[in-house]
Amino acid sequence: MYKLHDITAIEAATRSHLIQPWESISTLGEIVRPVITGSKNIYVLGDQGRKLIDGPAGMWCSQIGCGRKNIAEAMAAQAMHLSYNSPWYTTSSPAAHLAEKIANVTPGDLNHVFLTSGGSTAVDAALRLVQLYQNVRGKTDKNIVLARTGGYHGSTHLSAAMSGSPASRRNFDVDREPVSFLTEPNRLNLPAGVTEEGFCEFLLLELRNRIAELGADKIAAFIAEPVQASGGVIVPPDGYLKEVRQICRENDILYIPEEVVTAFGLCGAWFASEEVFGITPDTITFAKGVTSGYVPLVGFAVSDRILNEIAAAVYSNGYTYSGHPVACETGPKSMDILESEEILEHVRDIAPYFKSKLSQLKDMEIVKDVRAVGLLGAVECEVPGQPDIAIGAEIDRHCVELGLIVRPGRNMCVMSPPLIITRDQIDDMVGILREGILRASANHPN
Structure with missing residues (x-):
């Protein structure tokens, strides 16, 4: 039985035995996805105890947040x-x-x-x-x-x-x-x-x-x-x-x-x-x-x-x-x-704020489009002169370092945070995303 935070043992077992969804067979066992060791509210814990905002709510599903004892x-x-x-x-x-x-x-x-x-x-x-x-x-x-x-x-x-x-x-x-x-x-x-x-x-x-x-x-x-x-x-x-x-x-x-x-x-x-x-x-x-x-x-x-x-x-x-x-x-x-907890009402109340904060990212050079409805949002990027580059995963890597998981999709960053997210947490999420996009942009200068 592995200890909860025995990251080395978890990674070793993953390399040797686990096939995950959409796994590249050519690199099977070579690349281990980030290990999640815990969760609470809108956050998950990564290796070394890092607290990360769960931008995609797991897989569009952590509506009421994690760690609900009842x-x-x-x-x-x-x-x-x-x-x-x-x-x-x-x-x-x-x-x-x-x-x-x-x-x-x-x-x-x-x-x-x-x-x-x-x-x-x-x-x-x-x-x-x-x-x-x-x-x-x-x-x-x-x-x-x-x-x-x-x-x-x-x-x-x-x-x-x-x-x-x-x-x-x-x-x-x-x-x-x-x-x-x-x-x-x-x-x-x-x-x-x-x-x-x-x-x-x-x-x-x-x-x-x-x-x-x-x-x-x-x-x-x-x-x-x-x-x-x-x-x-x-x-x-x-x-x-x-x-x-x-x-x-x-x-x-x-x-x-x-x-x-x-x-x-x-x-x-x-x-x-x-x-x-x-x-x-x-x-x-x-x-x-x-x-x-x-x-x-x-x-x-x-x-x-x-x-x-x-x-x-x-x-x-x-x-x-x-x-x-x-x-x-x-x-x-x-x-x-x-x-x-009137969470559906909360979503209707906070959704315009979520959309407006994401829309502020349109001032960034590589941001091509921002789309949002409810608490579903996507920021689509395009590197000038390199329109086919898969920039989404690169942005996600930077965001994880900064404390946010996004759902990368080739040139997109998709978010659907837990429905209990607050305005301050939206500010944190979008702020980290902005910095992640800036860091990825620096790797692809015009």
Whole structure:
């Protein structure tokens, strides 16, 4: 058993045995990612006890912050009472309670909830429900899914097939799935002289033309993140999502907002789709924030209308950890904290400040764009004369030295801090980011 802060032993075990996500096989065992030894509030502890602001909230998920004793106690009590039950032929009170609690905050008539343990499997499970829905209705050729370039939906085969990121598709056999990609709603792609309204019209025309080209009778669903998170916090033009929803409804195409990242508070709402963007979907995915990262739990919610149309069918899909009682006990406790401490209201109150502080970085030479919605933000950089340089990881290295973790994405720094962050902590975070960008800029003089 390693001591908590035995960094040398942890690094040695990592080099010898651990494969981490997105690991470069060529350097396996040579490079060890920073070791985290503890966490509290919005901070994590790195090697040598360094306190770091957790800029991306782990992986978009530490909504209520780390070190909540009441959450840990609830998990421990549930583990002692009922640590596991098979979801195939039993159920538990935590699973029933959580499903009811989530259904109370979902948009429209999305009153039934399916639970699993990873964002990828939530998307995968929702897509399987789409397949069931179309096939039970006798529309066996209605199997194409519309998605968007730059989107990310997961690492299972089906969810990866829907991801428009080249890095997610390279070297895997995902091109065999029936998916058609549309243009991402990134304002940096605007041609010269085209307004944001004009770009929105272009995107909607592209959607209508794609439906005409493929045939509405061949298209099963449209899946899209309300805000493309891993793609760089791409915020769609005003009105775009509402029009997409209407076009899908007119063509009998199911609409799936993929809210693995945006659900449970990052945009100041339980679900961004209805409260922020004004749309009521057919089904919706969620993950990450539902337990504030304390234990894996995700799922999707589906409308009564969809279920009523396939009432005679069997949804033959499930996972060993669907409705895991310890995870399901954690979800309501995290939601209770979001409610009792008025954290969603806090996000809505502090989000303009977060955006304004990030926007101040636009005065820096290499900062190309700043995007933010709620407590989701991205600073996109470009080194003059070296537009393709992957500057994000370089900025992150400097920021870690200064006391901040950012989520680097090639030429971007992405942040989604714990929702309990204060104005002073935002000042600290943006101040460190500014210095990190300055230090990285000094390595690439014009």
